[in-house]
Amino acid sequence: MTKAPEAGPREVTMRVWRGEDRASGAFADHRVAVDPGMVILDVLFRVQATSAPDLAVRWNCKAGKCGSCSAEVNGRPRLMCMTRLSSLPLDQPITVAPMATFPLVRDLVTDVSFNYEKAKTIPAFRPAPKDADGTRRMYQEEVERVQEFHKCIECFLCQDVCHVIRDHEENKEAFAGPRFFVRLAALEMHPLDTNDRIELARAKHGLGYCNITKCCTEVCPEDIHITDNAIIPLKERVVTEFYDPLVWAKRRLLGR
Amino acid sequence: MDDLEYDVVVIGAGGAGMRAAIEAKAQGARTAIVCKSLFGKAHTVMAEGGIAAALRNVWKEDSWQVHFRDTMRGGKLLNHWRMAQIHAQESPDRVLELEEWGAMFDRTPDGLILQRDFGGHRYARLAHVGDRTGLEMIRTLQDRAVELGIDVLMECTIQKLLTDDGRVAGCLGYLRQSGEMVLLRAKAIVLATGGIGKCWRVTSNSWEYTGDGMAMALEAGADLIDMEFVQFHPTGMVWPPSVRGILVTEGVRGDGGTLRNKDGERFMFWYIPDFFREETADTEAEADRWYDNKKDNRRTPDLLPRDEVARAINTEVKAGRGSAHGGVLLDIASRRSPEYIRSRLPSMYHQFKELADIDITKEPMEVGPTLHYMMGGIRVDPDTQATTVPGLFAAGEVAAGMHGSNRLGGNSLSDLLVFGRRAGLHAAQHANAQRAPGAVDPADVAATERRLAAPLERAGEDPYALHHDLQAVMQDLVGIIRTRTELDEAARQLGDLRRRYDRVGAKGGRRYNPGWNLALDLASMLTVAEAVARSAALREESRGGHTRGDFPNSDPEWGRKNVVARWRDGRIELTTEPLAQMPPDLAAIVGSEPKATEQTAVESTAPAGLGGHR
Numbered sequence: 001m002t003k004a005p006e007a008g009p010r011e012v013t014m015r016v017w018r019g020e021d022r023a024s025g026a027f028a029d030h031r032v033a034v035d036p037g038m039v040i041l042d043v044l045f046r047v048q049a050t051s052a053p054d055l056a057v058r059w060n061c062k063a064g065k066c067g068s069c070s071a072e073v074n075g076r077p078r079l080m081c082m083t084r085l086s087s088l089p090l091d092q093p094i095t096v097a098p099m100a101t102f103p104l105v106r107d108l109v110t111d112v113s114f115n116y117e118k119a120k121t122i123p124a125f126r127p128a129p130k131d132a133d134g135t136r137r138m139y140q141e142e143v144e145r146v147q148e149f150h151k152c153i154e155c156f157l158c159q160d161v162c163h164v165i166r167d168h169e170e171n172k173e174a175f176a177g178p179r180f181f182v183r184l185a186a187l188e189m190h191p192l193d194t195n196d197r198i199e200l201a202r203a204k205h206g207l208g209y210c211n212i213t214k215c216c217t218e219v220c221p222e223d224i225h226i227t228d229n230a231i232i233p234l235k236e237r238v239v240t241e242f243y244d245p246l247v248w249a250k251r252r253l254l255g256r
Numbered sequence: 257m258d259d260l261e262y263d264v265v266v267i268g269a270g271g272a273g274m275r276a277a278i279e280a281k282a283q284g285a286r287t288a289i290v291c292k293s294l295f296g297k298a299h300t301v302m303a304e305g306g307i308a309a310a311l312r313n314v315w316k317e318d319s320w321q322v323h324f325r326d327t328m329r330g331g332k333l334l335n336h337w338r339m340a341q342i343h344a345q346e347s348p349d350r351v352l353e354l355e356e357w358g359a360m361f362d363r364t365p366d367g368l369i370l371q372r373d374f375g376g377h378r379y380a381r382l383a384h385v386g387d388r389t390g391l392e393m394i395r396t397l398q399d400r401a402v403e404l405g406i407d408v409l410m411e412c413t414i415q416k417l418l419t420d421d422g423r424v425a426g427c428l429g430y431l432r433q434s435g436e437m438v439l440l441r442a443k444a445i446v447l448a449t450g451g452i453g454k455c456w457r458v459t460s461n462s463w464e465y466t467g468d469g470m471a472m473a474l475e476a477g478a479d480l481i482d483m484e485f486v487q488f489h490p491t492g493m494v495w496p497p498s499v500r501g502i503l504v505t506e507g508v509r510g511d512g513g514t515l516r517n518k519d520g521e522r523f524m525f526w527y528i529p530d531f532f533r534e535e536t537a538d539t540e541a542e543a544d545r546w547y548d549n550k551k552d553n554r555r556t557p558d559l560l561p562r563d564e565v566a567r568a569i570n571t572e573v574k575a576g577r578g579s580a581h582g583g584v585l586l587d588i589a590s591r592r593s594p595e596y597i598r599s600r601l602p603s604m605y606h607q608f609k610e611l612a613d614i615d616i617t618k619e620p621m622e623v624g625p626t627l628h629y630m631m632g633g634i635r636v637d638p639d640t641q642a643t644t645v646p647g648l649f650a651a652g653e654v655a656a657g658m659h660g661s662n663r664l665g666g667n668s669l670s671d672l673l674v675f676g677r678r679a680g681l682h683a684a685q686h687a688n689a690q691r692a693p694g695a696v697d698p699a700d701v702a703a704t705e706r707r708l709a710a711p712l713e714r715a716g717e718d719p720y721a722l723h724h725d726l727q728a729v730m731q732d733l734v735g736i737i738r739t740r741t742e743l744d745e746a747a748r749q750l751g752d753l754r755r756r757y758d759r760v761g762a763k764g765g766r767r768y769n770p771g772w773n774l775a776l777d778l779a780s781m782l783t784v785a786e787a788v789a790r791s792a793a794l795r796e797e798s799r800g801g802h803t804r805g806d807f808p809n810s811d812p813e814w815g816r817k818n819v820v821a822r823w824r825d826g827r828i829e830l831t832t833e834p835l836a837q838m839p840p841d842l843a844a845i846v847g848s849e850p851k852a853t854e855q856t857a858v859e860s861t862a863p864a865g866l867g868g869h870r
Contacts, residue, residue: 020767037496039611049720053771054764058294060462063502063607065391066297082610105433106768116295116408124403125358136355137367143360147385150360150392154296190358 010034012085014047015093016055020106028052029093040080040096041069044108056107064221067155071108072097077157077219099160115156118176121204122183127192142191149186149230151222152179158216158226164209175206178216178226185230188237202238207231257701258431258438262288262407263687265427265442266680267414267469270298271390271672272652273448274397275350279680280446281404285687288407288440290429292449292464295408296398299450299462300672303390304505304603306372306382307673308666309347313368315379315550320344321845322378327667328846329531330376330561331631331660332800333815334482337838338638339658343667343674350673351383359396361385373510376561376664378535379550380510387505387603393669412438414468415776416704417445417476417648420694424647427472428704432773435766437705441696443687446641446679447473447650451630452486454777455785457727459627460492460503466777467784469654473634474783474828478643478650480821482632483784484791485661485801488736490515490565492626494583499611501626504586504604506665508621509558511600512547513588515569516620517577523584524557527568532560563662563800566625570736573624583624589617625736629668631659631801632791635820638836641679647686647694651679661800711775716761719775726753726781734789739805743793750786757782787828791819794830 012034019025030047041059048055059069062081069080073096074088080096088094102110130136158178164171176184184201187193201207216226224230241247264280266273269291277289291298310323323344328335351369355361361383362370371380385392401408414429426441449469453461474480491504509515517523525543528536536557537543543556558565569584579585588597594617598605601616608614608621633656634643641649652672659667711719733746757779762772797811798804817832838846 035497037612038498042498048770049724053718053720053762054769056768056770060293060297060464061299061302062462063302063499064610065388065603066293066301066462068294068297084610109433109768111433112294113410116410119399120402124399127356127358135368138360138363139367140363140365143363146360150385150395151388152395153301153391154395187358190360193358 012043012090013093014043015095016044016047016052016108017097018052018055018107020104022104025104027095027097034085038085040073040083040085040094043085044080044096056105056109058109065153067153070099070155070157070160072099072160077160079155079157079221082221099156101160101162101166102156112156114172115154115159115177115179118180119183121176122180122187123195123197123200125187125190125193126195128194136192138191146186146189148224149182151224152182153222154179155221157219157221161215161219163213163215164206171206171209174204175209178210178231180205181207181210181234182224182226182230185234188234198234198237198241201234202242207234207238257436259441260288260439261441261693262286263442264444264446264680264683265290265440266446266448267427268292268298268448268450268652268654269295269408270300270448270450270652271393271397271669272676272679273298273446274394274401275673275676276446276448276649276651276680276683277406278397278400278404279677280684281406283681283684283688285684288409289401290409290412290414290440292411292413294410296394298394299464300390300669301394302460302462302503303393303669304387304503305374305507305510306384306389306666307347307351307393307669308374308377308381308664309351309383309670310344310381311348311351311369311371311383313364314371318379318381323347323381324842325845325847326377327664328660330664331662332531332810333660333846334799334818334835335660336638336657336836337842338836339675341842342638342678343658343671346674347670350670350677354393354396354673357396357400359392361392372507373547373559374665375506375509375559375565377666378555382510382666384507386599387507387601389669409438413773413776414472415708416700417472418696418700419476419645420697422477422646423694424645425694425696428701430708430766432768435769435772437708439696439701441693443690443693444647444649444683446683447634447648447654448652448676448679449654451653452781452784452788453627453630455726455730455781455788456627457731458492458501460489460501461627467780468777469650470633470787471780471783473643473645473648473650474787474821474823476645476648477823478645478648479635480633480656480787481635481818482656482661482791483787483821484795484819485631486627486788487562487629487631487663487801488566488625489628490562490569490625491586491623492628493607493612494579494622494624495581495612502607502611503626503628504621504623505601506559506562508586508588508601508604509556511588511596512591513586514556514558514591515565516585516587517572518579518585519577522558523572523577524560524565524568527564527571528557528560529564532564536560561662561664563803566736567803569623569625579622581622583622585620586623587620589619629653629663631661631663632656632788639678640682641675642682642686647690649679649683651675661802708776711760711762711772712764712766714759714761716759717756719760719762719771719778722753722756722760722778723774723781726750726778726785729753730785730788734785734792737803737805738792740793743789746789747786747793750782750789754782783828787821790828790830791821794819794832
């Protein structure tokens with residue numbers, strides 16, 4: 001059953017970003033002892049307990065369920081609690097840096113309030129009336145499509161990796177980012193919802209900025225097929241609603 | 257320092273806090289919610305199995321009365337009967353309400369909310385979303401709170417409740433990102449700060465669970481009760497060491513998984529207590545049939561209440577029948593198809609695959625007890641959730657009474673919704689009856705500021721080392737099986753830690769400094785740890801989550817009393833007070849008190865019961 005403890009070095013070098021702003025901060029090396037099975041977060045706890053007690057790290061559940069401990073490990077956006085040491089080359093320093101897309105608070109912690117502000121701009125769920133017998137019936141096949149989106153733990157790694165905002169600060173105003181396309185898709189595909197958010201997705205959330213490079217899908221720790229299952233269907237709905245001449249004519253005639 | 261004023265301030269943003277804030281806001285109160293972490297990351301997000309509610313979608317035979325009976329018996333009748341009654345009656349409406357706000361539970365074939373089996377529940381009762389029910393619940397409540405426009409303070413740790421002539425006036429805390437103090441003036445406060453798991457080394461709890469709410473309430477004059485009752489969840493991960501304690505949902509057993517010792521034996525059949533004998537299967541064949549036919553078969557002992565299962569695992573391991581790394585085996589691979597396992601338990605599949613290199617569709621999991629839940633906490637009025645401090649309310653894990661001496665799985669999420677709503681409602685009503693918040697005494701503010709700043713101004717005891725030592729005391733001396741000698745030793749060592757704590761020092765500045773934050777959290781941890789150790793020494797019997805090796809039986813006399821902790825002249829004072837008595841019609845539903853010899857699976861008695869089976 002359980003495998004033998006993985007072989008490997010008993011010490012590693014953690015190259016951790018330290019500082020309160022991007023200009024004056026720098027990487028600092030910490031040599032620490034490691035045990036079998038450790039994840040990056042365990043090693044950082046050891047750094048805190050042995051050499052850097054004020055090292056700022058944001059975390060919560062340490063089980064891949066809350067999405068707090070996002071950072072860039074060896075350049076790749078990841079959850080630190082789910083990144084095993086054994087998955088990395090240990091003969092060279094392991095670099096851990098804060099997410100690049102958000103303003104730095106300190107060390108590995110960033111200010112992710114951008115995401116909470118975007119969340120406020122999405123119109124809420126509005127259910128249709130109940131069935132005649134007072135129940136709400138939905139079938140497993142219909143809910144599964146939406147449940148995929150509800151797996152999102154809001155780690156914001158998809159936001160971090162998305163080049164629309166990672167490389168272009170000026171786009172943040174007009175672009176909600178993959179996490180909120182997932183949320184829009186979840187609401188749009190909810191079998192009971194009655195709100196229409198397609199115009200908003202196009203005009204206010206900048207769906208058109210996405211050119212489907214699938215970086216978000218690649219980093220999603222929950223394996224949500226963000227591009228294929230959320231963004232592309234939303235783009236198709238925009239096309240149908242705004243550029244299909246029949247739908248356009250009908251909307252003009254009915255005045256909506 | 258920020259200085260803000262509200263009608264209702266909710267401290268804690270898990271299920272109970274969010275539900276309370278939603279209700280207070282809906283009542284028209286100016287409402288703020290304070291999160292120790294980011295919004296939507298609170299411990300509720302880790303809940304896996306489901307929300308217990310007698311919806312009757314799977315078993316028409318279910319009812320609030322059966323749910324009430326299961327809850328009371330699971331708590332070994334030490335629950336506050338009125339809370340258990342309200343909970344069983346109102347939880348179906350609270351679940352359906354989540355659906356109105358966009359939640360998507362798994363469905364029955366005819367399109368209703370599906371319900372799953374769980375320990376101690378007579379019928380399949382838990383509304384769920386695979387094994388990530390907590391995430392669905394917290395996101396649904398979060399979105400609702402955003403829709404209502406509730407003010408949210410993130411990464412804010414409250415350190416002090418302020419009172420004016422005994423009634424609530426506000427609270428003081430600090431913002432993690434800046435390290436600056438914040439004053440929140442309020443007519444009413446709802447505490448929803450959760451539990452105390454970080455006092456132990458092996459726990460399923462997150463860093464936030466440091467007992468802040470209980471310690472602050474105690475010092476503000478509220479009563480704590482039942483502090484001796486902590487729950488060790490029977491199934492946490494045990495290997496590799498860095499993941500020890502991470503939760504393995506009871507849903508594994510609810511969906512057909514079974515516990516085995518290293519010899520492959522289904523040992524739970526050896527540990528059925530008389531109190532549950534009539535409703536528990538005594539052969540493997542009957543237990544396996546029960547999943548599909550509950551009318552003619554009794555429940556598998558794999559799904560006895562958590563206290564029973566945790567003690568049984570503890571005994572097996574101590575008897576040398578444990579697995580390679582000191583746990584037992586949890587096997588669903590040989591009992592259900594890989595497709596079924598992956599669809600019902602996706603997070604468990606992922607968790608073992610990523611963290612332990614185990615494919616749970618092919619191999620058994622290695623599991624052992626992990627500290628999971630606090631039954632004790634702040635004493636509240638069962639209908640309004642009011643504490644003994646005017647204007648102060650409490651809901652969820654921080655409050656006590658609902659679960660008695662042991663909580664059933666699935667009853668926590670429903671507790672959060674039912675009593676979170678009631679706390680928010682009554683806090684808003686209380687606030688509406690006040691003209692203005694009480695006056696804040698500047699001396700209180702200055703004293704708190706000095707206390708916060710003190711660790712940064714001295715090079716003293718290392719907070720990480722102190723925390724490590726505190727966890728060692730609680731893990732080694734206040735564990736599953738307790739004795740007088742060990743509990744007295746724990747109290748003595750906690751006293752030593754308290755003296756060391758007076759010299760705690762933190763390096764660095766105020767801005768997002770985990771060492772400093774931990775130094776401040778340790779104050780509440782030391783207070784609640786002392787309350788637990790001393791309450792446990794006082795209760796000389798075994799019941800639910802409190803098992804005494806030197807008093808292995810339950811005692812009907814103790815079954816009629818709560819241990820109460822109060823703050824007197826800067827110290828914790830313990831007394832016992834009579835339990836609220838159930839009306840006869842409800843007592844008839846529940847059945848009799850456990851007989852004096854019935855707490856089984858204590859180390860000293862279990863081996864004798866094994867002879868005939870081995």
